[in-house]
Amino acid sequence: MPQITGVYGTPPSDLADVPANAIQFSPLMPGSASLDRQPPASLDGITLLAPPGTIERRYALALALRALKPGASLTALAPNDRGGTRLRKELEVFGLDVAETSKRHHRIAVAARPASLAGIDDAIEAGGPRFDDEIGLWTQPGVFSWDRLDPGTGLLIEHLPDLSGRGADFGCGIGILARAVLATGSVSELTLIDIDRRAVECAQHNLDTPRARFLWTDLREPHPELANLDFVVMNAPFHDAGQEDKGLAQAFVRRAAESLRKGGVCVMVANRHLPYEAVLKPLFKAVTPLIETGGYKIFEARK
Numbered sequence: 001m002p003q004i005t006g007v008y009g010t011p012p013s014d015l016a017d018v019p020a021n022a023i024q025f026s027p028l029m030p031g032s033a034s035l036d037r038q039p040p041a042s043l044d045g046i047t048l049l050a051p052p053g054t055i056e057r058r059y060a061l062a063l064a065l066r067a068l069k070p071g072a073s074l075t076a077l078a079p080n081d082r083g084g085t086r087l088r089k090e091l092e093v094f095g096l097d098v099a100e101t102s103k104r105h106h107r108i109a110v111a112a113r114p115a116s117l118a119g120i121d122d123a124i125e126a127g128g129p130r131f132d133d134e135i136g137l138w139t140q141p142g143v144f145s146w147d148r149l150d151p152g153t154g155l156l157i158e159h160l161p162d163l164s165g166r167g168a169d170f171g172c173g174i175g176i177l178a179r180a181v182l183a184t185g186s187v188s189e190l191t192l193i194d195i196d197r198r199a200v201e202c203a204q205h206n207l208d209t210p211r212a213r214f215l216w217t218d219l220r221e222p223h224p225e226l227a228n229l230d231f232v233v234m235n236a237p238f239h240d241a242g243q244e245d246k247g248l249a250q251a252f253v254r255r256a257a258e259s260l261r262k263g264g265v266c267v268m269v270a271n272r273h274l275p276y277e278a279v280l281k282p283l284f285k286a287v288t289p290l291i292e293t294g295g296y297k298i299f300e301a302r303k
């Protein structure tokens, strides 16, 4: 019988061997499989570059253990300062006998899945999608600003100009900004796009309207179907895998410029210290700062 193995994220190749045919389970890789839908006891091995958030990491580890056959091997690794030092304890709590090594500022934990596991249902429940009464939306630990309104998003919602026609929300998260945009009757269609499957699935729950369309995809790649739009809104990301990455927001701005019709408008909120104007100006006919406060800036850029 062929071995079925899994991988979560992109573990550095000098720290862990991953079979070339391993099934990818990271929610941050569009097109990957979903660990929460993987049948129990179906995998012969799995390697996880464990995510940094504690609830999110315990959830991914618990799902991985549920998906493994008894006796199959789990390898989990993480940088020391992004959960690595906690891995061993977290796995021991699930009833595993862990062998741990250290290399290149990472901890690497290896264990066989025991016949019986402890506490995985609680970890799965704590890390799964849930309705948050305070924000009034479906959300999930690990997704951007999953349990609070991001101040930049809040500011953009407060200062949204009139929008109409067909638009897109680049990096939609769970759909907080999109909900405010769709509250305007003059918006006929809004495409919500995010690289995080969990965010897109929460947004689908949150915006139950035929005017909303959803895409789980990477906006750094070209998208010919995003064309001739009347508007784009965004609270652009400036972190990739936890590291500041100005190139990411710049790629969002370029993609917005490509996707808009002549005269279409891009409305974005940005951290004041990041150099967006320089990227916006050559791509748009007019760039107008709408407001600058509390470390954020809102721009309206017209094609």
Ligand SMILES: C[S@@+](CC[C@H](N)C(=O)[O-])C[C@H]1O[C@@H](n2cnc3c(N)ncnc32)[C@H](O)[C@@H]1O
Binding pocket: 144, 145, 150, 153, 169, 170, 171, 172, 173, 174, 175, 176, 177, 193, 194, 195, 196, 199, 217, 218, 219, 220, 234, 235, 236, 237, 238, 248
């Ligand atoms: C600053 S958050 C904004 C989320 C939401 N619009 C809000 O205002 O609360 C940026 C979003 O961009 C997403 N993102 C990051 N890189 C991306 C990429 N390459 N393609 C598509 N979405 C991406 C993140 O997952 C995150 O949800």
